[in-house]
Amino acid sequence: MEKDVAARAGVGWIGKNTCTIHPHIGSWLLLGEIITTVSLPPDEPAVDRCGTCRRCLDACPTGAITAPYQLDARRCISYLTIEHPAPIAEEFHAKIGEWLYGCDICQDVCPWNHKAVAATDPAFYPRFPTGTLDLREVLSWQQTAYSTTLRGSAMKRVKLPVLQRNAQIVQRNLTATQK
Numbered sequence: 001m002e003k004d005v006a007a008r009a010g011v012g013w014i015g016k017n018t019c020t021i022h023p024h025i026g027s028w029l030l031l032g033e034i035i036t037t038v039s040l041p042p043d044e045p046a047v048d049r050c051g052t053c054r055r056c057l058d059a060c061p062t063g064a065i066t067a068p069y070q071l072d073a074r075r076c077i078s079y080l081t082i083e084h085p086a087p088i089a090e091e092f093h094a095k096i097g098e099w100l101y102g103c104d105i106c107q108d109v110c111p112w113n114h115k116a117v118a119a120t121d122p123a124f125y126p127r128f129p130t131g132t133l134d135l136r137e138v139l140s141w142q143q144t145a146y147s148t149t150l151r152g153s154a155m156k157r158v159k160l161p162v163l164q165r166n167a168q169i170v171q172r173n174l175t176a177t178q179k
């Protein structure tokens with residue numbers, strides 16, 4: 001995996017939440033590679049700075065981080081809402097909460113991310129006016145609205161039926177909290 005190469009190249013260590021963590025910008029980063037024949041001096045591997053912290057393990061709503069540095073993707077909301085095309089097991093529905101697509105809890109709670117500066121490149125800004133999508137609109141989307149709204153977005157990794165499957169779970173969760 002490229003994050004293992006990144007750790008060996010000194011970019012950042014692999015944290016207990018299994019993300020690459022850079023000491024200045026936390027895990028809010030994108031890894032990229034340049035393939036070259038140029039001879040370069042190797043950097044020192046990154047040093048693990050998680051220490052005794054276990055915030056990510058304690059905060060994960062589904063217990064997907066089963067041990068430090070160990071993630072069971074079958075329990076992870078990011079995996080379930082993005083990569084898992086089949087129906088999501090009932091035991092995870094309430095725990096999905098309001099996560100329509102992916103989940104950032106184990107990164108939000110990481111103290112190394114609290115030091116990260118905000119992005120200055122508009123390309124990294126939220127693309128929807130409120131920073132998120134309107135759940136009712138997503139539920140009513142036909143293919144054209146889905147394609148137009150998400151044109152050029154990584155969210156198109158999920159097809160419309162999968163996004164609406166997620167939206168139905170979120171809607172039930174929101175209804176349950178309003179009762």
Ligand code: SF4
Nearest residue numbers: 060076077103105106
């Ligand atoms: S992304 Fe969410 S569900 Fe997945 S391990 Fe992190 S906190 Fe848990």
Ligand code: SF4
Nearest residue numbers: 015016050053056110
């Ligand atoms: S929350 Fe704590 S234990 Fe988890 S990755 Fe961040 S520093 Fe490491």
